[in-house]
Amino acid sequence: MDALTVVIPARNEVLALPACLEALHASFQLAGPHADVILRAIVVLDSCTDGSDTVVRAATQAWHQAGRAALESITVMAGGVGLARAIGNARALALHAGAGHEPDTLWLASTDADTIVPGHWISTHLSAARAGEDALVGTVEPDATLPLHDRALWLERHHLVEDHPHVHGANLGVRASAYLAVGGYRALTLHEDADLVGRLRAAPGVRVRATDAHRVVTSSRLEARASGGFATYLKNLTRGVS
Template sequence: MPAHNEEEELGPALSAIRHAADALSAGNLRREVQAADARRAEDSAAEAGTAQGPQVSVSITVVLDSCTDGSRDIVRAHATADARVRMIETRARSTGASRAAGVMAALADLEAERGTNPDTVWLANTDADSRVPTNWLIRQVELANAGVDVVLGSVEPDSRTADPGILRRWLELHPFREDHPHIYGANFGVRASAYLAVGGFPKLQAHEDRILATRLSRQGFVIRSTDANRVVTSSRTTARAPQGFATYLRTLGELAPVTADIA
């Protein structure tokens, strides 16, 4: 998760990710209990193995990019409370470069700790001004286990602070449905082996998510778009990145309102 001067949003964003990680861990525990119950009931070995399912561990990497506010202290507080949270710092001033640095740091940590097979590592990406739902990781892991290589989730501008006109236009242009055509860095999951095969996030200030998704599609990786784990993201219109999400929302606000003739 990249962050540039996000002290207002970073705390809630990290809390939401930690809750999603807890939910995934709780799912692991339920599978273990189900497997134990199956064994006690002397079910077949195949049934017990299916009930147990694969175990999943989670690490959370925050990339502070050229931060001059209190973002560092916020991440440190979360890292003190939760060993899964890790922080790196960069001066790239680039969302793409920050995402790429975070992925490589996370993979390096994983390799150093226990070794890794990129086919069994899932990279779930979001933004520091966004709040993921509790099922965010659960749904991605379910799809990964079903053979999906890339999960393109949906997002929704925060209705608490969004301009009503902008929010209305957003909803008209971005209906919430499965198999939607949109790509958001705030809700982008990818198998590590697929990510590495196409060179990862390009080190650009904007559109790194779209470029990566295009490369993955061209290489034939299995891509699934879903609205089942929708992320709430900032509705601000002051851009932190050129041509980023805030710029797009501001453009929507500048559009003429939709009108219709009534007979």
């Protein structure tokens, strides 16, 4: 594996991005056993009007000074998470090809701007890639602001174990060659992650591993960036809506 790029779509995430990027940077720094891998993160700023770009610019400078991993941003008017993720991955693929590398040596990881990754997150992705996996499907849990009763309901419905059935764009990774072979992310406003993983699982010879080994923590906010997404699910859960 020559390179790993994390793509983070963001739409008006000025409050969440600092913690997201700090955790991601820490995870990059802890990827010591993989010192030969080129590490990069791309924030796709989709229709932002709140100063999210300022946060990313400041973080980009800090990452540059620290070394080990690069950070950049793209400003787009995608209007949806599927297209935003696709644009970020296209940028990663172009950089990789421009350096003379083949797609099967690039790992495309994804998380969300309101998500905190653990310290071993990057190392887990790289280890999976080097073990021959073509996709790594991780788990998420709501942050501590979700009331205990609602957290209990969440845990009843989500099996945070190996070979779990869930798919979250906030914790997903795929080998670039497999990503390209199935057509990449589609320009969907919802469930672009499940759509991609479904095609990967249906493709002959593609190895997809579902694991709880690198669980991330995602915002428990109830105001959705996209109706029908994670925040909508949590709101319905707190209201007793199935």
